[in-house]
Amino acid sequence: MSTIKPQNAKGTRDFGPIESNRRNFIFSTIRKHFESFGFMPLETPSVENLDVLTGKYGEEGDKLLFKILNSGDYLAKAPEDTLAAKDSRGLTRHISDRGLRYDLTVPFARYVSKNQNDLAFPFKRYQIQPVWRADRPQKGRYREFYQCDADVIGTDSLLCEVDLMQIYENAFADLGISDISIKFNNRKILLGLAEVIGAKEKLTDLTIAIDKLDKIPLEKVFEELEGKGFTKDQLSKINPIFNITGTNDEKIAIVTSIIGNNETGTVGLTELNKVLALGKEVGLTRIDFEPTLARGLDYYTGAIYEVKLADGSMGSIGAGGRYDDLTSVFGVKNLPGIGISFGADRIYDVMEARGLFTDIDNSIDYLIINFDDSMELDYLRLANQIRKNGHSVEIYPSNAKLKKQMSYADKRKVKKVIFFGENEKSEGRIKLKELATGTEEIISISEL
Incomplete structure (x- = not known):
């Protein structure tokens, strides 16, 4: 053919x-x-x-x-x-x-x-x-x-x-x-x-x-x-x-x-x-x-x-x-x-x-970085909590290199990236990074 x-x-x-x-x-x-x-x-x-x-x-x-x-x-x-x-x-x-x-x-x-x-x-x-x-x-x-x-x-x-x-x-x-x-x-x-x-x-x-x-x-x-x-x-x-x-x-x-x-x-x-x-x-x-x-x-x-x-x-x-x-x-x-x-x-x-679409091009609020397959259930629970509060969120589907996941976040025009690994889990906290400004902050899961 x-x-x-x-x-x-x-x-x-x-x-x-x-x-x-x-x-x-x-x-x-x-x-x-x-x-x-x-x-x-x-x-x-x-x-x-x-x-x-x-x-x-x-x-x-x-x-x-x-x-x-x-x-x-x-x-x-x-x-x-x-x-x-x-x-x-x-x-x-x-x-x-x-x-x-x-x-x-x-x-x-x-x-x-x-x-x-x-x-x-x-x-x-x-x-x-x-x-x-x-x-x-x-x-x-x-x-x-x-x-x-x-x-x-x-x-x-x-x-x-x-x-x-x-x-x-x-x-x-x-x-x-x-x-x-x-x-x-x-x-x-x-x-x-x-x-x-x-x-x-x-x-x-x-x-x-x-x-x-x-x-x-x-x-x-x-x-x-x-x-x-x-x-x-x-x-x-x-x-x-x-x-x-x-x-x-x-x-x-x-x-x-x-x-x-x-x-x-x-x-x-x-x-x-x-x-x-x-x-x-x-x-x-x-x-x-x-x-x-x-x-x-x-x-x-x-x-x-x-x-x-x-x-x-x-x-x-x-x-x-x-x-x-x-x-x-x-x-x-x-x-x-x-x-x-x-x-x-x-x-x-x-x-x-005329460049009038600038404020509506962000397609997703959060991306959860995938650090370990063993935390899949934690990621799912966190994502569901975020969605219940009216926000859009996506979990990166595999624990690929951080550079690849961040590149994906940039192309998807994600507003904020969530870092949630074993250390963050044990402390009951997450790290947020706002991609537009590069600003980072550490907050509790309940605060998110």
């Missing part, structure tokens, strides 16, 4: 003990803030039926779905003409009916629709699980990554928008990332702009193109829109929104002048103004109205968010929005919803680059 090169699938990563410990810190911090606002945990399967997933993320999103081949001879039921024509899209319908989830929002909507009679609305849930996208891997973008979502469904109250932005500010502050900006917009404003220029039916084309502004220059966005049938006159009318600067109030004034009396856009501006006012009253300081924020997913209908670093060193590290009609595709109407997501993998990269 040939030797297999032990490498990861492209766009995926392993996480060793140090990385896992750091990631768990991120997850537990975010979870704490979700729960502080009354959100409850939920988990859904990694695999969903393709009819659940397709058509919810736009044409671009559908291309990034990981599809799973049907079990058995998956080509047996494929039409001969489709095989002969090498029609991959047509063939997919016959050989695959399942896929890996693209996000956590659509599976959540499916869950709510399936269990609507058993849930108390508004229903608030959080979910911390991996998702998969067949994207081109690059810095901060992976094919398998974790999302940390919080959603509330069954109410259209704008208090939900304020709560979710508070979660963002509180959680990022707790993680040590305080230089964030919560980019905020409303899809009704974008729809209003589309209506003003006579392109209501092309809202999806507009939002998909605008959503690429952080990747391609404005002229390329306009070229794409012209290719979708937008006229130069239409684009000139909305061009001012791409050059807006100033305070939130100043930017809102400019957008209001462009929207004019358009009813849809006015509703969006009214909602946005109320959220900004409520946010100001509860001390939110990092909300930045961004009229070009589009969020290219088809299901958003109201408020939309993106969280970015002030220095621009990373793409969005959080995003979300309102999706008032999402459950209707599952036959359940009148269940407005809104949610946010934390990009855990990007958050990890930011924290690692």
Whole structure:
């Protein structure tokens, strides 16, 4: 048998003990803030039926779905003409009916629709699980990554928008990332702009193109829109929104002048103004109205968010929005919803680059040095006493040379080493050494 090169699938990563410990810190911090606002945990399967997933993320999103081949001879039921024509899209319908989830929002909507009679609305849930996208891997973008979502469904109250932005500010502050900006917009404003220029039916084309502004220059966005049938006159009318600067109030004034009396856009501006006012009253300081924020997913209908670093060193590290009609595709109407997501993998990269993990990298409190096999029972008893008092402890498994055991303690980032041999046992004492400082002390076992 040939030797297999032990490498990861492209766009995926392993996480060793140090990385896992750091990631768990991120997850537990975010979870704490979700729960502080009354959100409850939920988990859904990694695999969903393709009819659940397709058509919810736009044409671009559908291309990034990981599809799973049907079990058995998956080509047996494929039409001969489709095989002969090498029609991959047509063939997919016959050989695959399942896929890996693209996000956590659509599976959540499916869950709510399936269990609507058993849930108390508004229903608030959080979910911390991996998702998969067949994207081109690059810095901060992976094919398998974790999302940390919080959603509330069954109410259209704008208090939900304020709560979710508070979660963002509180959680990022707790993680040590305080230089964030919560980019905020409303899809009704974008729809209003589309209506003003006579392109209501092309809202999806507009939002998909605008959503690429952080990747391609404005002229390329306009070229794409012209290719979708937008006229130069239409684009000139909305061009001012791409050059807006100033305070939130100043930017809102400019957008209001462009929207004019358009009813849809006015509703969006009214909602946005109320959220900004409520946010100001509860001390939110990092909300930045961004009229070009589009969020290219088809299901958003109201408020939309993106969280970015002030220095621009990373793409969005959080995003979300309102999706008032999402459950209707599952036959359940009148269940407005809104949610946010934390990009855990990007958050990890930011924290690692900034050295924010220093205080959580110690993985174990004590290591008991093994001097003699005859003292194994003594070591076990001592370790159990320490654990009962809420500390982590490990016994080195063999009486190896002291240098080897101390080297192990250093690599494991042990806080304190316990020296407990025959002499210490006869005296009822132990010697402690703190590895970070080299400080040593002798104390009684009861003191420990």
